[in-house]
Amino acid sequence: MSAKETIYKRRATRAFLDKAIPKEELMEVLETTNRTPSWTNSQPWEVFVVSGEKLKNLKKIWQQEISKYTAETMPFNKMDIQFPGYDSWGNAPQAIENMVGFKEKFAKDTGLSQEEFMKIVMESNANFFNAPTIVYLGMKKDLGPYSMFDLGAYQQTLMLAAEDKGLQTCPAGAFVILGDILRRELNIPEDISMALGIAMGYEDKDHLLNKRGPMQRMKIEQYVRIIE
Ligand SMILES: Cc1cc2nc3c(=O)[nH]c(=O)nc-3n(C[C@H](O)[C@H](O)[C@H](O)COP(=O)(O)O)c2cc1C
Numbered sequence: 634m635s636a637k638e639t640i641y642k643r644r645a646t647r648a649f650l651d652k653a654i655p656k657e658e659l660m661e662v663l664e665t666t667n668r669t670p671s672w673t674n675s676q677p678w679e680v681f682v683v684s685g686e687k688l689k690n691l692k693k694i695w696q697q698e699i700s701k702y703t704a705e706t707m708p709f710n711k712m713d714i715q716f717p718g719y720d721s722w723g724n725a726p727q728a729i730e731n732m733v734g735f736k737e738k739f740a741k742d743t744g745l746s747q748e749e750f751m752k753i754v755m756e757s758n759a760n761f762f763n764a765p766t767i768v769y770l771g772m773k774k775d776l777g778p779y780s781m782f783d784l785g786a787y788q789q790t791l792m793l794a795a796e797d798k799g800l801q802t803c804p805a806g807a808f809v810i811l812g813d814i815l816r817r818e819l820n821i822p823e824d825i826s827m828a829l830g831i832a833m834g835y836e837d838k839d840h841l842l843n844k845r846g847p848m849q850r851m852k853i854e855q856y857v858r859i860i861e
Contacts, residue, residue, distance in 0.1 A: 647803055681768070
């Protein structure tokens with residue numbers, strides 16, 4: 634596949650088959666991702682790849698813990714790296730429109746109401762989308778926001794390297810809402826902030842959540858200023 638084909642083929646996959654990723658394939662994806670660029674080549678990422686029995690156990694504990702909360706009571710304010718609150722988007726109305734459009738499009742493509750859609754998405758997030766492997770990304774707590782660029786670049790390189798090998802992915806902030814549980818269960822050092830989890834595996838093509846067209850993007854004219 635050309636880079637362009639891989640970029641267009643990747644999309645957030647929210648249901649996976651019960652099929653393990655062969656170790657060699659996984660290692661090849663990680664080797665390719667190792668070429669990710671970073672600020673002054675700092676390579677600040679901390680990567681935890683979880684699968685097998687360890688992931689099964691983690692999922693059980695995670696579901697117990699996450700089920701203590703509703704969408705309204707979820708402790709987002711305790712996240713190591715917090716989601717932007719809706720009130721912080723005041724100056725970015727287009728971003729709000731895009732987020733609303735995401736839910737509307739998803740609901741339309743799957744034939745679900747937005748409420749049903751949110752419920753199923755929350756349940757599948759708590760179930761790690763049934764993925765056989767989760768790649769968690771973190772970085773040392775003292776690092777500033779600039780290093781998040783590098784983690785973002787790592788995330789995208791990983792997803793494209795996986796897609797190139799016939800593996801699908803979904804990045805999920807929802808997988809790190811309870812950072813302390815991850816540190817405890819996966820023996821992650823206290824000085825690491827958990828930024829994101831990336832589900833990886835083989836897409837369940839028949840699952841409702843995967844039955845959707847590509848998510849819309851803005852027209853480039855809406856945000857690119859060509860200055861010449
Ligand atoms: C940093 C980041 C965090 C995300 N967190 C979640 C998440 O917690 N749950 C989820 O279902 N999707 C999550 N997504 C997936 C986005 O919703 C998805 O990438 C976006 O709607 C565009 O769709 P596409 O990836 O299919 O093009 C996340 C994506 C990114 C880049």
